[in-house]
Amino acid sequence: MKKPVRIVITGGAGQIAYALAFRIAAGEMLGTDQPVILHLLEIPNALDALKGIVMELEDCAYPLLQDIVMTEEVKVAFTDVDYALLVGARPRGPGMERNDLLRVNGDIFTVQGKALNEYANPRVKVLVVGNPANTNAYIAMQSAPNLSPQQFSAMTRLDHNRAVSQLAIKLGVPVTAINQVIIWGNHSATQYPDINHALVHNQSALALVDQNWINHDFIPSVQQRGAAIINIRGKSSAASAAFAAMAHLRDWVSGTDAWVSMAVPSDGSYGIAEKLIYSFPVTIKDGEYHIVPALEINELSHARMQASQQELEQERAAITDLLC
Ligand code: NAD
Ligand code: LMR
Numbered sequence: 001m002k003k004p005v006r007i008v009i010t011g012g013a014g015q016i017a018y019a020l021a022f023r024i025a026a027g028e029m030l031g032t033d034q035p036v037i038l039h040l041l042e043i044p045n046a047l048d049a050l051k052g053i054v055m056e057l058e059d060c061a062y063p064l065l066q067d068i069v070m071t072e073e074v075k076v077a078f079t080d081v082d083y084a085l086l087v088g089a090r091p092r093g094p095g096m097e098r099n100d101l102l103r104v105n106g107d108i109f110t111v112q113g114k115a116l117n118e119y120a121n122p123r124v125k126v127l128v129v130g131n132p133a134n135t136n137a138y139i140a141m142q143s144a145p146n147l148s149p150q151q152f153s154a155m156t157r158l159d160h161n162r163a164v165s166q167l168a169i170k171l172g173v174p175v176t177a178i179n180q181v182i183i184w185g186n187h188s189a190t191q192y193p194d195i196n197h198a199l200v201h202n203q204s205a206l207a208l209v210d211q212n213w214i215n216h217d218f219i220p221s222v223q224q225r226g227a228a229i230i231n232i233r234g235k236s237s238a239a240s241a242a243f244a245a246m247a248h249l250r251d252w253v254s255g256t257d258a259w260v261s262m263a264v265p266s267d268g269s270y271g272i273a274e275k276l277i278y279s280f281p282v283t284i285k286d287g288e289y290h291i292v293p294a295l296e297i298n299e300l301s302h303a304r305m306q307a308s309q310q311e312l313e314q315e316r317a318a319i320t321d322l323l324c
Contacts, residue, residue: 011088
């Protein structure tokens with residue numbers, strides 16, 4: 001039997017956490033041979049709701065779930081954790097821009113970055129889901145000087161899955177036929193879903209769809225999918241976000257030769273400013289991701305990639321004072 005790993009989910013009583021905790025406890029993220037201890041962090045107002053979730057988790061009698069730590073204290077939540085899923089944040093409501101959330105959420109991620117730095121397993125892997133996810137991850141990373149920047153990431157896997165799905169629906173093929181889709185940039189409307197390198201049954205996707213569809217249908221619909229779900233459902237996506245978060249962490253731990261999109265600190269690849277948390281195509285081996293190198297980038301792609309970089313630079317400028 002493997003040694004249990006500790007996984008913190010912040011925003012434990014929220015809707016994404018509700019879709020995550022039960023599946024992680026069932027072994028869907030790290031495997032059915034990996035015991036887990038769940039740490040669930042909430043704000044005081046949500047502790048009753050969290051208690052109810054803990055009761056439900058107990059009622060599942062999951063063989064892999066060795067313990068549950070339920071807390072409002074950051075120190076308790078982050079002590080010795082091996083994996084951190086930073087989900088808790090104020091979600092965007094109808095008509096609200098993501099940038100409005102920057103400062104509200106910035107404080108949360110400063111505190112949590114410091115706590116990761118001080119109390120977590122020094123090899124902790126961190127995934128930020130709470131929006132604005134890239135900049136929140138940047139804040140947490142900068143607040144944790146003893147950890148490597150490579151331990152921090154933000155989620156663009158949901159955007160990646162959305163792009164794969166939209167292309168599969170358009171072409172009437174299974175999603176498994178599609179490879180090498182990329183999300184570049186920010187998890188926001190400036191993200192660039194790129195199918196210039198995508199393969200469908202090992203054939204170039206560009207030979208199968210026209211540019212008009214790519215520019216006026218595919219790209220905007222992936223960019224706006226989160227907002228479209230909020231508008232129609234009244235709440236932001238939850239089950240699909242949880243599924244993407246599990247896939248992100250699972251691949252990061254277990255590895256993948258397939259290209260997946262992860263927002264990670266830029267190493268300067270593709271001219272993106274170093275340390276910005278920017279979504280790149282990556283492959284993963286032995287727990288380390290590697291940005292897919294030397295892709296040919298055409299002028300249109302370059303402009304879109306730059307636009308998302310600029311937005312991230314503006315977000316970074318807006319929160320710099322929080323990092324003192
Ligand atoms: P939710 O409102 O249902 O849950 C958020 C929870 O976080 C709440 O229970 C709240 O009490 C808690 N919380 C707030 N501040 C906290 C703090 N300081 N510490 C601990 N917990 C705290 O929201 P949700 O639908 O679960 O979404 C969570 C976040 O994920 C939002 O920011 C949303 O925009 C984001 N999101 C990101 C993606 C992505 O692809 N990156 C996709 C969907 C949603
Ligand atoms: C999503 O992509 O579904 C969410 O990030 C949308 C949001 O702003 O919560």
